[in-house]
Amino acid sequence: MSRVDPAQPDSLFDAPGERPADPAPALPAERQPLAVRMRPRGLDEVIGQEHLLGPGTPIRQLVDRDAPMSLVLWGPPGTGKTTLAYVVAGVTRRRFVEISAVSDGVKKVRAEIETARRELGMTGRQTVLFVDEVHRFNKAQQDALLPAVENRWVSFIGATTENPFFSVISPLLSRSLLLTLQPLSEQDLRRVIERALTDARGLGGAVALTDEAADHLVRLAGGDARRALTYLEAAALVAGAGRADAAKATIDVAVLEKAVDRAAVRYDRDGDQHYDVISAFIKSIRGSDVDAALHYLARMLEAGEDPRFIARRLIVHASEDVGMADPTALQTAVAAAHAVEFVGLPEARINLAQAVIHLALAPKSNAVITAIDQAIGDVRKGLAGPVPPHLRDAHYKGAARIGHGEGYKYAHDFPGGVVRQQYAPDTVRDRRYYRPTRHGAEARFSEVLERIRAVLRGPRDGR
DSSP states (O other): OOEEOTTSOSSTTOOTTOSOOOSSOOOOGGGSOHHHHTOOSSGGGOOSOHHHHSTTOHHHHHHHTTOOOOEEEEOOTTSSHHHHHHHHHHHTTOEEEEEETTTOOHHHHHHHHHHHHHHHHHHOOOEEEEEETGGGSOHHHHHTTHHHHHTTSSEEEEEESSOHHHHSOHHHHHTSEEEEOOOOOHHHHHHHHHHHHHSTTTTTTOEEEOHHHHHHHHHHHTTOHHHHHHHHHHHHHHHTTTOTTOOSEEEOHHHHHHHHTOOOOOOOTTSHHHHHHHHHHHHHHHTTOHHHHHHHHHHHHHTTOOHHHHHHHHHHHIIIIIGGGSTHHHHHHHHHHHHHHHTOTTTHHHHHHHHHHHHHHSOOOOHHHHHHHHHHHHHHTTOOOOOOGGGSOOOSTTTGGGTTTTTOOOGGGSGGGOOOOOOSOGGGTTOOOOOOOSSTTHHHHHHHHHHHHHHHHGGGGGO
């Protein structure tokens, strides 16, 4: 459904009373959702996204100079994409038209573009054409936007939660300025909540929020300002705000839990719970208790832990505690980390859970970390003798005269690609760092390793 400013005709060509009726009349301001009522009216009211809105930034320049623009706003839900579109239109006093890629098609897009083109030609007034969820438009639908963007009949602003390099066609992306929005920080969310509590457009001081409830609300919001305001509004209703016979309502943790049907998880990302839970999480995976591991994963996600932190720990664990017993564990962990970046929460919880299940059920081996730590230990003890002459670089002029490369045996010239010769310095010639277990795939590597060592080192390796 497209939206235009209800206070005026769509354009010079729409006389009063001739504008097609919206499917549903606009709600009075006091009945609009809290998130809509609290929408900033200017760039200075926007909270967060300082990297986009500071002095000298592109969007400031575009707004201050009132220049035609085309923007693609990419970021998670609730980070201000729609807000920025409204603010840009309001500050520059441009006609604002919103199209939803979920419900509107090419016919609607072309009709709005034609109206904007005629208005520009007759009055010089520009139109901001905001396409929400632009990634949901197929190629043909996005192609319909190109003439308007190319000829600047409209100032196009597209919002997407998906990577635009995959979801927006190249011609449209190349004609637009790509701005990446970040999830709001905890401090930003607290400012959003405080403004909604006190501002006359919001709750107007009729509700008090306890510190514990504010902490829980910030965790639940997960960087999403819209979610924070939606939950706050629901909690205010549960607390009885707005009743004529009620004193100032108070939202505590119990009220917030009841309003959003989400229990508060005791978890301090900078305190003991953070370290205790992640420790229990890794030890549960190491101990192959998949159910306990999933419990701790859920606990961290529900408490608002950074999913990238969880993914990084899984990558480390895949090599530290699974290693060569299941070499695919590292691939799964890395893929989950990529999924967190590419998909984001809440969907990425599934990818993280898959990685947790894989690692918990995989055969375990700490042979990798033991091997590298022992090798590092020897180096730190000074056991780093000279490289054997036959392995030294022999490509530069004069290397042969000093014996570099002399006697080197090219492994591919021998059966099996393995030939007996010394590779390690004399100081660690007989060291065995990697000692594979008999767990999982590492049992096969153990057999292969023994055969290789027998060829490389011969009888000397028998001790």
